[in-house]
Amino acid sequence: MLETLRSLRPFLFFAVGYLALAMFVTNSYYQLIMTLVLVWATFGLSWNMLSGYTGLVSFGHASFFGLGAFATVLAQVHLGISPWIMLPVAAGIGALAGVLIGLPTFRLRGHYFALSMLAYPLTLLYIFQWLGYPEISVPRVEEGAAYYMQFSEGRVYTVLAMILLGIVVLVTRHVERTRFGMSLIAIKQNESAAEAAGINTLAWKLRSIAVSGAIAGAVGSFYAVLILVITPLSVFGMLVSAQALTVAMFGGVASVWGPIIGAAFLIPVAETLHAELGSFLPGIQGVVYGLAIIGLIILAPEGIYWKIRDHLQKRKGKDALPTAVQESAAAEPSAPVTPVERPARELSEEIVLKVQDISKSFGGLKAVQNVSFQVNKGMILGIIGPNGAGKTTLFNLLNGFQMPDGGHVLVNGEDLVRRKPYELCRAGVGRTFQIMRPFKRMSVHDNVKVGAYVHAASEDEAEQITREALELVNLQDISQHIAGSITTKDLRLMELARALAGQPEILLLDETLAGLGSEESQDVVNVIRKLAETGKTIIIIEHTMQAMVQLVDRFLVLDHGELIVEGPPQEVIHNEKVIEAYLGKKWSAHA
Amino acid sequence: MTETQILIETVLQALAAGLFVGAIYGLMCAGLSLIFGIMRVINFAQGDFMMLGMYAVYFFLIVFGIQALVGNTVSPYIAVVAMAPLLYLFGWAIHRFLISQVTGIRTTGMEAEGHYAQLVLTLGIALVMHNGAMILFGPELVSVDTPLSSSAWVLGPLWGDGVLLFLNKARIVSAVISAAVVVGLWYVLKTSRLGKSLRAAADNPQASIYVGNDVDRSYRTAFALGTMITAMAGGLLTTNYPFHPFVGLEYVVLMYAGVVLGGIGSVIGAFWGGMTIGLIQQFSTIILPTQLQNATIFVIFLLIVILRPQGFFGRSVERT
Structure with a gap:
């Protein structure tokens, strides 16, 4: 106030x-x-x-x-x-x-x-x-x-x-x-x-x-x-x-x-x-x-x-820009990334998300067919599949953007199917988008703060949550920049922070690594890993496997809306059905 | 005459009036559907384009003194046809210099913001047009009287003694011309190369460009054609309805009601939509006072739009 x-x-x-000016006016x-x-x-x-x-x-x-x-x-x-x-x-x-x-x-x-x-x-x-x-x-x-x-x-x-x-x-x-x-x-x-x-x-x-x-x-x-x-x-x-x-x-x-x-x-x-012309015009x-x-x-x-x-901000921005460029140029070039598979982790027994027989058709197209799976607390689950496999539709069903034709979504045992997105968000399901949806004119800080209001009772609390979320993704330094002016990687991280600010238990990440170079994607991967260590459950969609292999605990492979394979990365990448889905029948024989 | 006969007569009279005026509304809506259906542009100035068509006919008759030449009866219809190319040019210019600045392929990617600009721009055009018309033409009601507008064919007496139906000749002629123009338009769109490129541009502007269709040009043609058609409908209304510079406001909501009712993107659908609105309007006058005629249309429009909440653009869910 x-x-x-x-x-x-x-x-x-x-x-x-x-x-004061008005006081001098005497003409009525x-x-x-x-x-x-x-x-x-x-x-x-x-x-x-x-x-x-x-x-x-x-x-x-x-x-x-x-x-x-x-x-x-x-x-x-x-x-x-x-x-x-x-x-x-x-x-x-x-x-x-x-x-x-x-x-x-x-x-x-x-x-x-x-x-x-x-x-x-x-x-x-x-x-x-x-x-x-x-x-x-x-x-x-x-x-x-x-x-x-x-x-x-x-x-x-x-x-x-x-x-x-x-x-x-x-x-x-x-x-x-x-x-x-x-x-x-x-x-x-x-x-x-x-x-x-x-x-x-x-x-x-x-x-x-x-x-x-x-x-x-x-x-x-x-x-x-x-x-x-x-x-x-x-x-x-x-x-x-x-x-x-x-x-x-x-x-x-x-x-x-x-x-x-x-x-x-x-x-x-x-x-x-x-007054002057009104009488004849x-x-x-x-x-x-x-x-x-x-x-x-x-x-x-x-x-x-x-x-x-x-106009004024642009002028200010021009002065500020060169230093930023120098900084990033001066940064240590990191070692080239090679897809290293990570050792299996110990996972909690607790099931946070259970999806049962979920389906969705658009007219004759069965986008998602009878998909069932469950996710343990703290797990990083990767959903992969070729374009059009139904990955994003599955997410839309999970967070309420679209209503499934049938099936159940249980979050901590509670059936939340057919709820609105904001209700699911409050119940602990946060998400980011494949096509990024920043609030462009708002600062990075404010973008994240919008998410923080979900559970914050007061302005101060929202502020606190925002700061923590920004620190988790390492964006505290650019928090006052306008979202429209930051890099793709920072946007991805900002969306991640916005989802985090809603304090979700389960985070749905839709192609968070898309469009990033290998170094940048490594930064994001590190952040995601850090999050999983703090106990968040993460489900991530990608259609390239490379970055995912070293990140996830389990894979779920979709093709034509159907769940074809589920298992640890090691198994999945050598699975014949997966190779076939990605490369076609001809290649699976050679692989 | 018995009570029943009076009722029958009233209903039949409303039916006839609704059909005839509905045909003209249908033409109006067909014009709008070209703009709305193909370009997805909400044009607030559409009513004012119609008003322009009315004044075009009015001044054509006065300035060229054509009435003296061919007589009162057919001159308004000659005026409607003769002014059409000018109105096409007017629409073309409005699109070329104003609308295209904020619409077209450049803005299809800009979800809300592009539309926002375009909505407000057409509001500005509408304001300039009807206020400008008031300056140029004066605020008075004017009308185009022809021998046809004050004469009628009489049907009846039906059912024995009483029921007589008066069918105004000018309305009938206008309705027939309207229907003919719509059929012609439909045929051209269906068969010609132009129609194909318009439909392609409406369906997927981006893809349409990739296959070598000049989408901006298609839009311009659609806009000009839509302006012309609606203005022609305005011209056809003049023989029976006195008008003034602000007349467009009364019709613009009506037109959208018709187009939405008929289904976006279909010229014939829009025609039937307009026809339905005409019938509803005429029947409403049986039970409601005439002052509420327009209010009825607005309420119907709200009902139509609100009862189909997902909008009419097909895909309701954006790609996430």
């Missing part, structure tokens, strides 16, 4: 400066514009809370905005309730609407999510028109106007809007710095990886849309009081949703500053054009927003804030 407050310092400077129209900048900035932050962090683009934030606005005005007109009361109520309505809309709509991804979100406010628009509210105004109050949030002095609204913005910035900052924000960013960058790292993605998305809807509802409520007259089109219309999205994207998504920068640029321009505002979006997407798709930040 303290850190959150400290990070607000730039915002406080901004707020004081902006309000310019006062309104200054307030509107803050209103749309806040609305942009609301959009950002959902779409910026989770990456699910919403074209429907007008739903929450409009509901807040109508609730506030109608409550005053019919029941005489003050906007001071309605503002938090509107936030509640927004949150509720968010959850109600989110529940069905989060089943959709990408395109369909965006389209569906567009349909909600348009539906509401027609419903409100049908209900007979073509236009509704806030009743003017003569006595006790302040009680109804009515002030003759326009600057009061600017101050109120700033307070609202301040609260929302505080909330956003807090979200950003806790597991809430981390989970959302993880979802955005890679939903499957997030699930596998133990994040209940649906639950976090719902929280996110609830907070987002609450902010939008409150902003809508304030907007109605500020503007005094609302129509279904002015609060539910597409331009409203577009405005939230535009200011956020223009400034920079997934940042506190983005929507503020975007609003500060766009709102004055659009409003001024509207009625759509000028929309054209400006449209052009802003088009230009932005083509020139700086992530917004001004990130463009500048990336």
Whole structure:
């Protein structure tokens, strides 16, 4: 919390400066514009809370905005309730609407999510028109106007809007710095990886849309009081949703500053054009927003804030790079790796994973057929087989990405078949991916921390777990680097650390050695061996045997979805069926 | 007339209206399905392309004074055909200069981020188009009146005395033209080399490139063709429906509803999808107030999309 407050310092400077400037503005129209900048900035932050962090683009934030606005005005007109009361109520309505809309709509991804979100406010628009509210105004109050949030002095609204913005910035900052924000960013960058790292993605998305809807509802409520007259089109219309999205994207998504920068640029321009030219160019505002979006997407798709930040970081990165290269060049060349078979180890009797008769077909293709095996605690099990043998599918069945057609997966005796990935992760099954799934924009440290939240009760504990996991894989030195900038080997190790941070008993490693040179792969092998010594059970997929022979305790060979051979490395590599699966019948005779 | 007869008449009238307007919606959806099905691009501006088609017909009639030459009756249809190449060029240019910057083969590898850019870009195009149209054409409702739009063939009386069916002539002509265009389009896609390369590009852009197909060009053709077809449908609507610059918003969700319903990637499917939406819309007016007509469509769209959660892109599980 303290850190959150400290990070607000730039915002406080901004707020004081902006309000000081606002105090000199006496023209009531310019006062309104200054307030509107803050209103749309806040609305942009609301959009950002959902779409910026989770990456699910919403074209429907007008739903929450409009509901807040109508609730506030109608409550005053019919029941005489003050906007001071309605503002938090509107936030509640927004949150509720968010959850109600989110529940069905989060089943959709990408395109369909965006389209569906567009349909909600348009539906509401027609419903409100049908209900007979073509236009509704806030009743003017003569006595006790302040009680109804009515002030003759326009600057009061600017101050109120700033307070609202301040609260929302505080909330956003807090979200950003806790597991809430981390989970959302993880979802955005890679939903499957997030699930596998133990994040209940649906639950976090719902929280996110609830907070987002609450902010939008409150902003809508304030907007109605500020503007005094609302129509279904002015609060539910597409331009409203577009405005939230535009200011956020223009400034920079997934940042506190983005929507503020975007609003500060766009709102004055659009409003001024509207005021100057609106009478004979009625759509000028929309054209400006449209052009802003088009230009932005083509020139700086992530917004001004990130463009500048990336630019600055690149310059910093250029200075840092050469030293790193020198270091690795100076490193001792290690001895060439020869596949040495390792002596058999003593293994625990305890069975941690038992797979019974598991099967999966895709249409007519039997990807995995009646595979059964069991794994002792602390064992390193290698699953090998040619391309298309069903190795990755088997993993997907084990960690819940795909549902098996039949069979059981027992983890410590408990049948976990048909559970979601995050549940399996919590039960102790961690995994890495064949195609790496880093959260590219996050630091190595934060990538790992996402995994740490699975079992950590507090931020401190998560931090502790993260540090330990990074040390286990020897990445502590580059923990602050951005994941997008590190080498393939370090990425593999980072994914390993992320899986480890979830404190799994069983680790599924999907082609962790793929694409690595022999030296690099030796480093990774050493780490894996170290892990096994600490009592982790490891199952590793590879299709090359070389590096595996010296690593694993047992092999499992799959071909065409079937388990063909199981046994210690020594036996398996000389097995005729294995040679046949790899090289074809012709060669098995010669071998 | 008895209660039953009134009901029968209402239902039959809605059926007829639904079929005719549904055919035009079907054409609209066929245009969208070319863009959505082949390029996998969600185009928010599709409704505005349709709006452009409407104004194209409107101005063609005024500017060229063609009505004086050939008479009111056929001139709108001549306008629809005559403006089609221009609208094709418009779509081509939009793709060439804007859409291709964020879509196509370069972005097929970028899972979420590529789509995100493209969604927002088309939203920008939509905003510029309908607001720009308001500046250029004014916010008023306009319409294209022809002798056909105010005359009808009368069926009946049926069932003895009462039941009369009024079949608007302009709607029928538009519906027939729509159906003909869709059949023509389907035939071209099925038989021509162009159709083959479009289907290949839709199925697997990467592989399509490796066998020497210029995927970006295929996309551009699909986009231009899709723009043209939808705009033509817009033009055919003008004889019966007054329009304004923001009309596209009302139709864009409707079009997606039709395409999704009909199954992504199938032109004929999209046509039937649009037809179904037209029928639902017309039948809904029997029980619901007209203001809620569009709301009904949106709710139906949500139901269609939400009840088939895995999406419609075939493979629901990415390769891990």
